[in-house]
Each structure stands twice: as structure tokens, then as C-alpha cells.
Amino acid sequence: MEQKTISDYVEMNNWLQENACNTVLLVCDDSIRYMESFNHHLKKIENAGVKIVSFKEFQPNPQYESVVKGVGLFRRERCDSIVVVGGGSAMDVAKCIKAYANMNGNGDNGEYLKQEITPNDIPFLAMPTTAGTGSEATRYAVIYFDGKKQSITSNNLIPQTVLMNPDALKTLPMYQRKATMMDALCHAIESFWSVNSTDESKEYSREAIQNVLIHMDGYLQNTEEGNAGMLLAAHTAGKAINITQTTAGHAMCYKITSLFGCAHGHAASLCDRVLFPWMTEHTDRYIDARGRAYLSRTLDEIGQAMGCQNAKEGAEKLQSIFHSLGLEVPEATEEQYHVLRTSVNPVRLKNHPIALDDAAIDELYHAILR
Numbered sequence: 001m002e003q004k005t006i007s008d009y010v011e012m013n014n015w016l017q018e019n020a021c022n023t024v025l026l027v028c029d030d031s032i033r034y035m036e037s038f039n040h041h042l043k044k045i046e047n048a049g050v051k052i053v054s055f056k057e058f059q060p061n062p063q064y065e066s067v068v069k070g071v072g073l074f075r076r077e078r079c080d081s082i083v084v085v086g087g088g089s090a091m092d093v094a095k096c097i098k099a100y101a102n103m104n105g106n107g108d109n110g111e112y113l114k115q116e117i118t119p120n121d122i123p124f125l126a127m128p129t130t131a132g133t134g135s136e137a138t139r140y141a142v143i144y145f146d147g148k149k150q151s152i153t154s155n156n157l158i159p160q161t162v163l164m165n166p167d168a169l170k171t172l173p174m175y176q177r178k179a180t181m182m183d184a185l186c187h188a189i190e191s192f193w194s195v196n197s198t199d200e201s202k203e204y205s206r207e208a209i210q211n212v213l214i215h216m217d218g219y220l221q222n223t224e225e226g227n228a229g230m231l232l233a234a235h236t237a238g239k240a241i242n243i244t245q246t247t248a249g250h251a252m253c254y255k256i257t258s259l260f261g262c263a264h265g266h267a268a269s270l271c272d273r274v275l276f277p278w279m280t281e282h283t284d285r286y287i288d289a290r291g292r293a294y295l296s297r298t299l300d301e302i303g304q305a306m307g308c309q310n311a312k313e314g315a316e317k318l319q320s321i322f323h324s325l326g327l328e329v330p331e332a333t334e335e336q337y338h339v340l341r342t343s344v345n346p347v348r349l350k351n352h353p354i355a356l357d358d359a360a361i362d363e364l365y366h367a368i369l370r
């Protein structure tokens with residue numbers, strides 16, 4: 001199924017009508033409070049006879065139990081469709097509610113996690129309120145059960161329609177604005193060098209990198225054009241990782257977030273700004289089946305997508321963008337380096353085009369942090 005993108009609330013009305021939606025489960029985070037025009041529009045929808053059932057009972061890094069609650073509400077209220085408005089966590093929750101809505105049982109003891117996801121045609125619309133995760137374009141969701149991360153992958157998680165509304169980004173706080181932008185840029189770059197890349201994914205990556213750079217200033221100044229451009233860039237980067245998944249930068253960044261409290265995109269860019277130049281100097285350690293020359297050429301192409309001559313200059317540009325944003329470089333103790341070294345799941349490095357052994361990971365972490 002081809003995902004459709006729409007850009008205004010009139011089209012959202014059409015979507016509700018086309019899909020004969022009578023009762024919508026609205027999964028949303030706190031960002032919705034500030035979205036005056038959207039709330040105004042919701043009132044109009046309700047006045048026209050569509051029931052809106054809001055679900056907000058989830059936190060960042062959402063728990064499986066929150067999803068179970070959402071599924072319960074969906075069933076109790078006899079919802080027939082799902083609209084999600086928010087950032088990555090809201091998307092994760094909404095995607096899982098959709099996937100579990102028709103499963104057997106009430107979800108106790110993780111039973112939804114044990115069942116196979118079978119496709120359903122519940123109308124599902126997503127409106128991202130950050131320009132970063134690209135989650136609205138991907139078949140992945142992450143939730144936590146019993147303290148363990150559960151990665152869920154199914155084409156059935158991909159929203160059928162995406163509403164791209166730059167107004168949704170207007171009230172985004174500056175740190176989150178910067179961090180989510182860097183997340184999008186890291187998705188595009190990591191997808192580009194991933195061993196799973198295809199001609200199609202690289203085209204998305206290229207387009208996303210270019211749009212991040214074109215719209216960076218306007219977006220940081222909160223202009224409508226900048227916000228619209230960054231929203232599209234993040235969405236396109238999401239399409240790229242939907243094909244390839246992410247690589248070492250993401251595998252290495254999760255523990256940085258939990259140890260130092262950096263936002264995800266901040267942590268990912270801490271890693272990629274060091275990985276990129278390191279990779280250009282270690283292409284002899286390639287594991288991409290397409291070979292060393294291919295990898296070198298690909299790294300150069302990333303630099304070129306960034307408006308540079310080659311990989312080396314591209315890596316320098318990534319570093320200078322990171323510093324221009326004033327993003328902090330955390331200071332780590334030896335104990336924390338040990339935790340970090342042992343946190344990287346080797347299985348998750350398999351998408352990375354260069355072999356990273358323990359020594360390399362240790363060296364990289366020492367360059368990533370102070």
C-alpha cells in the first residue's frame with residue numbers, strides 16, 4: 001500500500017469521510033495542547049458528528065501496558081479508526097494499538113507480543129509534531145515490557161496517510177528542535193552507508209540530507225517554510241530507514257541517552273560526527289558485500305549530498321553543524337565508558353558497513369565523549 005501525504009485539515013476531513021470514520025481514537029502527547037488551529041478543527045469534526053476519543057496515557061519510552069490500555073479503550077469505545085498526533089513515542093503507541101487492536105485476549109502478561117501481527121485495514125492517519133523520528137514513514141515501533149526493549153516490525157504499522165502540517169512545529173522548544181533535526185540528518189546519513197541500502201533508499205537519503213541543509217536556518221528561526229522543509233526532510237529520511245534500518249551510530253547512542261540524559265537525536269549526532277571521519281579512514285575494514293571501493297564511493301556521495309567535495313569534507317561539515325548548534329559533549333568516567341562498551345548489541349551492528357570490534361567501539365566512545 002502506497003502511503004499518502006496530505007497537507008491540510010480539509011484533506012483530513014476528506015480522509016475521515018472516505019474511510020467512513022465515526023469514532024476516532026486520537027492518540028496524542030502533550031504537544032497537542034499548544035496546537036490551537038488543530039484543536040479548533042477537532043471541534044468542527046466533532047460538531048459534524050464524528051466522535052473523538054482521546055488517549056494520552058503513555059510516557060516517553062512507552063510501556064507495553066500503556067498500549068494495552070489504548071487497545072482496551074479502542075475496543076470499549078468501538079473506535080473504527082486511529083489518528084496520532086505527536087512525536088516518536090505517540091507514534092510507537094498508536095502503531096502498536098493498531099497492530100494489536102484485533103488480536104486475541106486482553107493483552108495480559110505480554111500476550112500481544114507473542115501473537116503474530118496480521119494485517120488489518122483500520123484507517124490510520126499520523127500527524128508528526130516533530131521533524132525528526134520519521135516514525136510516521138516506518139514499519140518499526142519500540143515499546144518496553146518488563147524493562148526490556150521490544151522492537152516491533154511490520155508493514156501493518158505504517159500509517160496509511162500522513163498529515164504534514166508545519167504549524168505543528170511552531171511551539172517546539174529549541175533544544176528539541178535541534179536534537180530532532182540531528183536525528184533526521186543521522187537517519188539519512190546512516191541509511192546512506194547501511195549495508196541494506198538500495199538505489200531507492202539512497203535517493204531518499206540524498207534528498208533528506210539536502211533538505212535538512214537547505215532548511216536548517218529557517219527551521220531554527222521557526223519560519224513556516226523552514227518548518228515545512230524540515231518536516232519533509234525528516235519524513236524522507238524516515239522512508240530511507242524504513243528500507244535500511246539504522247546502523248552503528250544508533251546502536252551506540254541509546255546508552256548515551258540513558259546515562260547522560262541527552263535527547264536521542266543529540267546522542268545520535270554525537271556518535272555519527274565521530275563515526276563518519278573514522279569510517280573514511282578505515283574503509284579497509286569493510287563488511288559491505290559491495291566491496292571497499294563501493295563503500296569509499298558511497299561515503300564520498302554522502303559528502304557530496306552535503307554540498308562538499310568528498311567524505312572527508314562531509315565529515316568535517318557534520319562536525320561543524322554539531323558544534324554550531326551548541327550541543328553539549330558529555331564527560332564520561334571510566335566506569336561509564338565500561339558501561340557504554342558493553343551496551344552495544346553486536347547484532348545491531350550488522351547493518352553497519354565497517355566491522356566494529358570491542359577495541360574500535362572503545363576508541364570511538366572515547367572520541368565521542370570527553
Ligand SMILES: [Fe+2]
Pocket residue numbers: 133183187250264265268
Ligand atoms: Fe533516530
